[in-house]
Amino acid sequence: METINASFIHLDLVGVLLLLIFGFVGGLVSGFIGSGGAFVLTPAMMSIGVPGIVAVASNICHKFPKALVGALKRAKYGQVDFKLGAVLGVSAEAGMLYGAHLQESIKTAFGHAGSNLYVSAAFVFVLAIVGGFVLLDAWKIHRTGDYHAEEKLTRLARWVQALNIPGTMIYFPSIKTRISFLVTIPIGFATGMLAATIAVGGFIGVPAMMYVLGVPALMASASELAIAFIMGVGGTIKYGWGGFVDIRLAMIILAGSLFGIQLGAIGTTYVKPYMVKVVMGVIMIVVLVSRAIVIPVYLSDLKLIGEIAPETVRHLQNLSFGIMSLALLAGAGIILRALIMGMHTHHKELAVAAATTALAARRKPLRLSPVGHFDHILTATDGSEFSAGALRVATRFAKRNQAELTTMSMVMIDLEIEGMAAEVIKQAEGEARQVLAAAQAVARAEGYDTRIELRQGLNAHKEIVRLADDQHADLIVMGRRGRRGVALMMVGESTRKVIGYADCSVLVVPRAAGIWERRILLATDGSRHGEMAAEAAGQVAKIFGLPITLISVLRPKFDDQRRAEAQLEVDRVRDALSREGIEVDSNMLEGADPAAAIVEFARQRGADLIVMGSHGRTGIGRLLLGSVSEQVIGLATCPVLMVKA
Amino acid sequence: MPDKRKDLGPLLTFGGLTAVLYFLLFYFESEIVELTSQGGWTFLLPVAVAFAISYSHGNFTSQFWDWLGIKAKH
Numbered sequence: 001m002e003t004i005n006a007s008f009i010h011l012d013l014v015g016v017l018l019l020l021i022f023g024f025v026g027g028l029v030s031g032f033i034g035s036g037g038a039f040v041l042t043p044a045m046m047s048i049g050v051p052g053i054v055a056v057a058s059n060i061c062h063k064f065p066k067a068l069v070g071a072l073k074r075a076k077y078g079q080v081d082f083k084l085g086a087v088l089g090v091s092a093e094a095g096m097l098y099g100a101h102l103q104e105s106i107k108t109a110f111g112h113a114g115s116n117l118y119v120s121a122a123f124v125f126v127l128a129i130v131g132g133f134v135l136l137d138a139w140k141i142h143r144t145g146d147y148h149a150e151e152k153l154t155r156l157a158r159w160v161q162a163l164n165i166p167g168t169m170i171y172f173p174s175i176k177t178r179i180s181f182l183v184t185i186p187i188g189f190a191t192g193m194l195a196a197t198i199a200v201g202g203f204i205g206v207p208a209m210m211y212v213l214g215v216p217a218l219m220a221s222a223s224e225l226a227i228a229f230i231m232g233v234g235g236t237i238k239y240g241w242g243g244f245v246d247i248r249l250a251m252i253i254l255a256g257s258l259f260g261i262q263l264g265a266i267g268t269t270y271v272k273p274y275m276v277k278v279v280m281g282v283i284m285i286v287v288l289v290s291r292a293i294v295i296p297v298y299l300s301d302l303k304l305i306g307e308i309a310p311e312t313v314r315h316l317q318n319l320s321f322g323i324m325s326l327a328l329l330a331g332a333g334i335i336l337r338a339l340i341m342g343m344h345t346h347h348k349e350l351a352v353a354a355a356t357t358a359l360a361a362r363r364k365p366l367r368l369s370p371v372g373h374f375d376h377i378l379t380a381t382d383g384s385e386f387s388a389g390a391l392r393v394a395t396r397f398a399k400r401n402q403a404e405l406t407t408m409s410m411v412m413i414d415l416e417i418e419g420m421a422a423e424v425i426k427q428a429e430g431e432a433r434q435v436l437a438a439a440q441a442v443a444r445a446e447g448y449d450t451r452i453e454l455r456q457g458l459n460a461h462k463e464i465v466r467l468a469d470d471q472h473a474d475l476i477v478m479g480r481r482g483r484r485g486v487a488l489m490m491v492g493e494s495t496r497k498v499i500g501y502a503d504c505s506v507l508v509v510p511r512a513a514g515i516w517e518r519r520i521l522l523a524t525d526g527s528r529h530g531e532m533a534a535e536a537a538g539q540v541a542k543i544f545g546l547p548i549t550l551i552s553v554l555r556p557k558f559d560d561q562r563r564a565e566a567q568l569e570v571d572r573v574r575d576a577l578s579r580e581g582i583e584v585d586s587n588m589l590e591g592a593d594p595a596a597a598i599v600e601f602a603r604q605r606g607a608d609l610i611v612m613g614s615h616g617r618t619g620i621g622r623l624l625l626g627s628v629s630e631q632v633i634g635l636a637t638c639p640v641l642m643v644k645a
Numbered sequence: 646m647p648d649k650r651k652d653l654g655p656l657l658t659f660g661g662l663t664a665v666l667y668f669l670l671f672y673f674e675s676e677i678v679e680l681t682s683q684g685g686w687t688f689l690l691p692v693a694v695a696f697a698i699s700y701s702h703g704n705f706t707s708q709f710w711d712w713l714g715i716k717a718k719h
Contacts, residue, residue, distance in 0.1 A: 236691065236695075247677060248678065251695070
């Protein structure tokens with residue numbers, strides 16, 4: 001391809017499409033094998049004519065924002081040792097700057113041919129070692145069938161951890177011991193140097209952390225993301241300063257790789273562990289061969305060997321490109337096949353389970369109006385102190401009404417960046433199952449049982465609403481976030497969205513609140529939603545044998561007609577509840593701040609449940625609860641039942 | 646299965662934003678290439694573009710697979 005200037009290639013449609021495909025497959029492979037896709041992407045870019053230094057620079061640039069996102073996400077699982085990341089990152093930064101300087105010097109002295117030879121030779125050398133080890137490892141796992149070999153501390157790591165050089169020791173939380181920074185400096189420097197040379201520093205960083213320092217595998221790969229970010233910023237500035245970052249290439253590859261990386265990460269959960277290593281090792285070796293084939297061309301350009309005929313040069317370049325494409329297509333084929341077949345089988349199993357649940361739901365008698373019925377209660381827990389109150393109240397409510405109780409927890413899955421998907425998911429699932437087991441123990445301690453459900457997804461609120469829909473739940477019981485400072489008025493993002501999106505009623509329970517035992521406060525605004533709330537409040541009052549205090553808050557700006565209408569509505573609701581045999585008293589309050597008035601009145605009357613109607617909003621309005629409802633939920637010390645019309 | 650249209654909002658927002666960012670990148674392709682190949686302080690441009698597109702496109706792809714219902718085995 002012709003060049004626009006010394007470094008950047010001209011991009012036509014074919015070039016863009018090829019880069020997109022390379023990006024997608026590179027992402028697929030890197031998500032699948034849990035390693036940076038740059039070991040595929042850099043050679044792929046070079047094989048369509050991008051100079052080595054530009055390929056490396058552009059890859060480093062497209063990677064570091066992803067590394068930041070990945071590091072922050074993995075930090076949520078407590079897998080990132082930021083101190084180790086920072087200490088290694090500083091020396092890696094030095095290695096990166098030195099490596100980039102070396103690249104630029106080679107390019108200046110020997111031109112693009114020299115730079116291409118340097119990058120290609122580094123690839124052949126590194127991929128031969130790493131690819132060989134990976135295949136050996138795959139063979140061992142396959143032979144012994146030991147998929148879950150426990151990580152053992154290597155002899156080297158034990159020696160490093162025992163080493164004590166006064167004045168150089170630093171404590172690292174991931175290893176729970178002190179290590180001399182004289183050991184970490186060479187590791188960081190080599191990682192940075194390799195990243196500047198082939199855009200993949202993790203080939204040194206991750207194994208060195210595991211085998212030399214004794215960092216657990218999950219933490220090593222997560223902390224590497226922090227290092228990659230630090231190195232990426234330095235590398236991008238260094239290469240960008242020299243004018244070697246082709247942002248178009250980086251962004252087209254990013255477009256493809258972001259789609260691929262998540263599919264690849266999901267794919268790992270459907271295949272046997274040795275398969276992941278086989279794919280990784282085979283791709284590495286094929287990429288190595290593809291790079292090795294063109295080395296004579298660069299040697300000839302540099303006049304280090306005899307001149308090669310132009311025809312032969314073209315053949316070698318085409319062969320290199322063909323082998324590279326074949327490797328990527330084969331890798332993508334294996335991963336996609338594993339994913340499709342695995343998902344097909346898995347979905348069949350899930351469909352059988354869902355059909356059983358649906359059949360059970362159909363066998364129950366049909367209710368024409370679900371409002372005010374609480375036959376199936378769903379509660380969501382994340383194991384935090386905030387959901388403890390919700391779990392307690394949901395269990396007691398279900399027990400009192402002999403309702404079906406389901407407790408759900410979820411695993412947040414968003415693997416757009418990092419690999420080791422299977423391990424990350426396994427760990428997160430393990431923690432979620434522990435939370436559910438603890439929830440079941442709480443329910444049993446109350447003398448009731450709960451079905452448990454584990455869901456995975458991107459957003460908690462979506463999964464909660466989906467499960468409520470699937471199970472025809474009548475009520476979702478959720479916790480409420482903190483009550484200090486700014487959080488005082490915050491309902492909690494997930495709770496707010498569940499109220500907005502759910503088709504059934506939602507009960508919001510503050511951390512310290514218990515089941516209601518004294519009085520129900522029903523706040524009505526004279527709308528249809530208020531009538532639904534009255535019906536639900538009446539049902540709860542009958543189940544628990546409690547009186548209801550009915551209130552309507554008049555704002556000072558209301559005219560006489562509006563006040564008369566409000567009074568009429570309150571009288572109607574009071575009469576309807578009285579006819580049901582419920583003890584009820586009605587009150588008209590005056591106040592510019594209805595939420596504060598409702599909560600204060602509930603406190604004065606000793607009410608320990610507030611019931612309100614919720615506007616079934618659509619579109620953007622779903623995300624905005626009525627401001628009064630949200631404030632009541634935020635201010636109340638007792639549970640608040642939001643009844644959906 | 647709940648109505649998938651409910652989840653389309655964030656998907657389309659990030660998808661639209663990503664499309665606009667890519668359109669701008671290639672609409673001003675020659676200017677950007679010219680500027681960034683000069684080196685020096687122009688390195689800030691690729692860094693800013695990388696952050697903006699990573700954020701927008703990353704969110705879009707996550708929502709996309711979630712919307713299609715492709716999830717890890719559990």
